[in-house]
Structures are given as C-alpha cells and as structure tokens.
Amino acid sequence: MDADDGFRELDRLECLRLLPTVPVGRIVYTRQALPAVLPVNFRLDRDGAVLVRTSAFSELVSAIDAALVAFEADEVDAAAHSGWSVVVMGTATVVTDPAEHLRLLRTGPRSWAPASREVFVRIEPELVTGRELVGGRSAQGVRSPS
Numbered sequence: 543m544d545a546d547d548g549f550r551e552l553d554r555l556e557c558l559r560l561l562p563t564v565p566v567g568r569i570v571y572t573r574q575a576l577p578a579v580l581p582v583n584f585r586l587d588r589d590g591a592v593l594v595r596t597s598a599f600s601e602l603v604s605a606i607d608a609a610l611v612a613f614e615a616d617e618v619d620a621a622a623h624s625g626w627s628v629v630v631m632g633t634a635t636v637v638t639d640p641a642e643h644l645r646l647l648r649t650g651p652r653s654w655a656p657a658s659r660e661v662f663v664r665i666e667p668e669l670v671t672g673r674e675l676v677g678g679r680s681a682q683g684v685r686s687p688s
Contacts, residue, residue: 552672557628558590560617560672567615569594569665571606571634578605584613585651592630592665593650597657606634606663613665628672630665637662 552560561567562585569580580602582594592613596602611634618625637643646662653660 548675549673550676552626552628552674554670557630557670557672558586558667560626561592561615561628561630562586564615564617567592567613569602569606569634570612570614571602571609573601573605583651583654584615585649587650587664590667590670591632592667593646594663594665595646595651595653595660596663597653597655598659598661599657603636603661603663607636609634611665624675626672626674628670630667630670632666632668634663634665637664 565583566581567584569582571578571580582596585593587593610631613630613632614627616625616627637646643662650662
C-alpha cells in the first residue's frame, strides 16, 4: 500500500516500537474450527515476543498452546481520523521453563483478572506487519468516492 490510499505500511521496527504504547490487544485463534478473538492485556518481551498472562485452566491456553495465532493491537484517534494497527503472527506456547517463568513473574505482564494459578503464553513474532492511517478526513477534507 502507498500513501495514495491513505495508509502507510509500517516496517517491523516501527511495529515493535508502537505495540508497547497500548495496554490491550487481541488474540485471534481457532476455537471449535471457527475463528475466535479475545482481548488481552500484554507486554512485549526483550526479543519482541508478545507475552500474555492468564489462568492455567483457561480455554484460551488449551486452544492456543503450540498453535499458529495472530495478535493485533491498534490505536485510533476518532477525532483526528488517524491511527495505526499492528499484527503479529506466530506460534503461541505456554512458558514451561521454571527459570523463565520466574523471570516473567518479575518482568512480564500483570493479569487484569488474576487467577489462583497463572501461566505465561509467548507468541513468537514470525511475521510482523502494520499500517498507519495518514492524511485522514480531517487532514484532507472529505474524500470523494473512487
């Protein structure tokens, strides 16, 4: 895409810089052979992996462990008609290494809905894409349909 359609492609580094600026994203996965979307709070790890902390007994954990998922986060300014969206695609795995789990207890995301037994899910960033709305309606006036 080029700026002529109002959008600008974001490179991987721009995407990874924008992601931590918002508190919530969405995991897109398959549930009973159908697409499912779940909002989650998250944090990026030092290698750019998306980290989610959730109940060890959640349906999400059993549905996404070792599965290919998408993670999307965005920011929209409705008044300025601007914003961005980033999608991270990769394999989700439950963190099982005890030392890694301890590290994430200190540095990882805090669950907004704490559970008695929580696990960390890591989404490896195999493909990272994004786009930014540039020159929205408020910046260029109302566009005529093409």
